[in-house]
Amino acid sequence: MCIVSALRVWTLANRLEFASNTLIMALRARLLYDFEGDPSAGELVLTEGEVVTIIRQDLGDGWWEGIAANGASGLFPETYVELLDLGSNPAPVAAAAAPPVASAAIPDIHVDSGAGDENWDDWDDDVEDSGPPAAAAVPAAASAIPVASSDPNNFNLTSPSRRGSTTISRTGTIRKNINRFSSFVKSGGEAFVIGSVSLKIQLKSSDKLAIGLDTLHCPSWQFRGDHYTCAISEPTKKSKYKGIKSFTAYQVSTSRGVASVSRRFKHFDWLHDRLVEKFTMLVVPPLPDKQYSGRYGEEFIEKRREKLEIWLNRVARHPVISQCAVLDHFLTSGDSEKEWKAGKRKAEKDTVVGSAFFLALESVPSLSLENSDQEVENFGRFSRHMDETLLSLKDKLTNHCEKVSGPFKREFQKLGTSLHSLGTCFESDQKQSHSPDLTKAIIHTGQTYSNIALAYEEQPKNDLIPLIDGVKEYVGLLSSFPDIVQVHKGAVGKVQECEKLVEEGKTSDQEVADVKGRTNAVSAVALAEINHFQRERVADFKQLMTHFLKEQIAFHQSIISKLTESLQNYDQVTTEY
Structure with missing residues (x-):
């Protein structure tokens, strides 16, 4: 009986130690914006830069529960915070305010690779390519980039600095939209308009855009590139890993005279995702529907080839999208895996995405707001x-x-x-x-x-x-x-x-x-x-x-x-x- 009692005491001690360690390693997050919650509704009142301890992340509708620095507990929007590394967490809150051990456990986070109906194994195996793009790791509003200039019509940014460095600034008494899931917020439009986030980069001349007035006095993109068309031909069924995996490759060529390149549907899918991420205020046409069964039949392959060609030419006719670097990489990079992945990484590290698109505007016409x-x-x-x-x-x-x-x-x-x-x-x-x-x-x-x-x-x-x-x-x-x-x-x-x-x-x-x-x-x-x-x-x-x-x-x-x-x-x- 003494042995049994000793074993129970030892087990209880270890459980208490585990609970204490779990509390210390609880998730912390730093506020990106002021949050003026309603305490009567169980919400916290938090200030920008404050650190909160996360109690629950499974409340749904974009809300988390946490403990503020003053010991108060309540709700706050998940898009208002960025998670901190466990090693950078400040000292834990008092044990009296600690949540149950199970609530403080780190949740299992699953990342959807978006493989679609093709095999993405040769990309996912690459460590540098795994996970979502960097811009998706922070709230959309935090990745938005307004113009940091006293002249409201000046959209040039010439301040030299390390590529991609960001700063978050206060904007007086202008309140942020409480609905962090609205298109205005997720697109980065709010952050741009109120000037809460800025990005210090050196824009290339090829990135710069202009809007003028056409003969009907309507705002119109000023096209600065060469018009071209695209053709997709020779759909060929191929396999890898000694026939274990099969796919269809298409030859993609343009009227610009460059050599044709071989592309699979997953390449088109990747290009579409990059364009949607980069141009939140432009119309990026949706890809043809995916199909999981019968996708190697001759009739289906020909129909997909035809639809992909229509889609690619639609993109190539857009005066802005047609000139972007990611599309150029898709159309011109060689068929070697090394060359493709090098351009892929570069495109996924592009910081001029979302509302940063506005930084590329050299000039816009003065319009009547009404x-x-x-x-x-x-x-x-x-x-x-x-x-x-x-x-x-x-x-x-x-x-x-x-x-x-x-x-x-x-x-x-x-x-x-x-x-x-x-x-x-x-x-x-x-x-x-x-x-x-x-x-x-x-x-x-x-x-x-x-x-x-x-x-x-x-x-x-x-x-x-x-x-x-x-x-x-x-x-x-x-x-x-x-x-x-x-x-x-x-x-x-x-x-x-x-x-x-x-x-x-x-x-x-x-x-x-x-x-x-x-x-x-x-x-x-x-x-x-x-x-x-x-x-x-x-x-x-x-x-x-x-x-x-x-x-x-x-x-x-x-x-x-x-x-x-x-x-x-x-x-x-x-x-x-």
């Missing part, structure tokens, strides 16, 4: 209406496509079979002296309608399916605009908030002028992107409808031709004896 807000609001309504209309049109076209290749085809087949039966009936006439030519004509007519049925089955791929694909593409493009509209609306809201603060004597006229200057940049970018979309829309739907009608006319003309040929057979039928 007019800009109205134009963006009008386009928001138009885009929603267009989205609803396209979704309805897609359903109608899809339904019609199914009818054409299904019931319509079957009806013509039935008609052709019945007419053919009539001809064979006449052919059974024993004398065969009264209607041989009529018999041939009727049998020919039956065969004509059977051929028309086959034509209906094949026709959708020539007219309806291209139109459906075009409609689907634009539904995808329109999905980017709600966020762009919300970012602009949030920027305008900050201007209105600052104007109220001036009336209350809580901020200066200069600070409001700076916010208005940065909001002007947001307006110019939003309207330039809207203008680009509208121009593309006119050109694309002209091409889509022209192609559709030409194919419809050709189809019906071919039917007329078949029927005319069948009609001519009846001219040989003699009715007089």
